[in-house]
Amino acid sequence: MKELLSLLRDLQKVDSAIEKIQGRKAQLPGMLEALDEIFTASRTEMEEQKEKLQEATKKHREKEELLRRGQDSLKKAKARQFEVKTNKEYEAILKEVETLEIKSSQMEDEILEAMEEIDRVRGLVQNIERDFDQARLRYEGERKKRAEELALADGDLHATREKSQALREKVPPDILKRYDTIRNVSAGIAVIGVWKEVCQGCRMNLPPQLYNEIQREEEIRFCPNCNRILYWDDQSNGDNEKNHRGA
Numbered sequence: 260m261k262e263l264l265s266l267l268r269d270l271q272k273v274d275s276a277i278e279k280i281q282g283r284k285a286q287l288p289g290m291l292e293a294l295d296e297i298f299t300a301s302r303t304e305m306e307e308q309k310e311k312l313q314e315a316t317k318k319h320r321e322k323e324e325l326l327r328r329g330q331d332s333l334k335k336a337k338a339r340q341f342e343v344k345t346n347k348e349y350e351a352i353l354k355e356v357e358t359l360e361i362k363s364s365q366m367e368d369e370i371l372e373a374m375e376e377i378d379r380v381r382g383l384v385q386n387i388e389r390d391f392d393q394a395r396l397r398y399e400g401e402r403k404k405r406a407e408e409l410a411l412a413d414g415d416l417h418a419t420r421e422k423s424q425a426l427r428e429k430v431p432p433d434i435l436k437r438y439d440t441i442r443n444v445s446a447g448i449a450v451i452g453v454w455k456e457v458c459q460g461c462r463m464n465l466p467p468q469l470y471n472e473i474q475r476e477e478e479i480r481f482c483p484n485c486n487r488i489l490y491w492d493d494q495s496n497g498d499n500e501k502n503h504r505g506a
């Protein structure tokens with residue numbers, strides 16, 4: 260019976276390991292998706308800022324063109340000053356020149372502003388591009404790592420399943436059936452330690468008689484509360500605690 264109990268403890272360890280690998284594997288696609296999202300977001304931000312830069316450059320060109328036309332008009336108006344015949348016409352041209360000069364000066368201010376905006380956005384784009392390059396390297400590295408992890412997990416899973424299968428073949432079918440049934444309803448743990456009359460699966464106090472039987476390891480015993488298969492988890496030596504718990 261001692262051997263069977265030790266076999267069951269090993270099987271529990273291996274089956275728990277399978278669950279752990281499966282859990283890890285299940286997380287990986289989500290992690291990859293999250294990586295993709297972050298990467299796509301930073302690329303979108305970069306593209307948006309590049310578009311802003313293009314817009315600012317276009318606006319600047321348009322304003323330069325408006326300024327050029329305004330200055331042409333101003334030149335023509337000034338030339339006409341000398342051709343007018345009447346005072347009224349002369350005043351009208353003076354007024355026109357004044358308006359055109361104000362407009363030109365405003366346009367020059369706007370051009371300065373546009374150039375400042377271009378400088379600002381260009382600096383931003385340069386920073387973002389540099390960050391993006393680093394983000395891309397990180398992203399590619401991380402993605403590769405996750406893909407390798409997934410392949411590794413597949414390999415581990417295969418090997419661990421084979422181990423489980425080999426152990427299962429040694430356990431009597433009725434006990435194995437009971438083991439799997441308990442696992443299904445007890446969060447994957449069918450074999451659990453008992454120490455100081457307490458089941459470490461459900462924390463229930465066990466009757467002293469049962470505790471004695473478990474210590475003798477003559478028969479497979481079950482927790483009256485959670486139905487788990489019990490073994491004596493001797494923790495009298497402090498070092499054993501870690502090694503045995505959760506086995």
Ligand SMILES: [Zn+2]
Binds near residue numbers: 458459482483
């Ligand atoms: Zn229990």
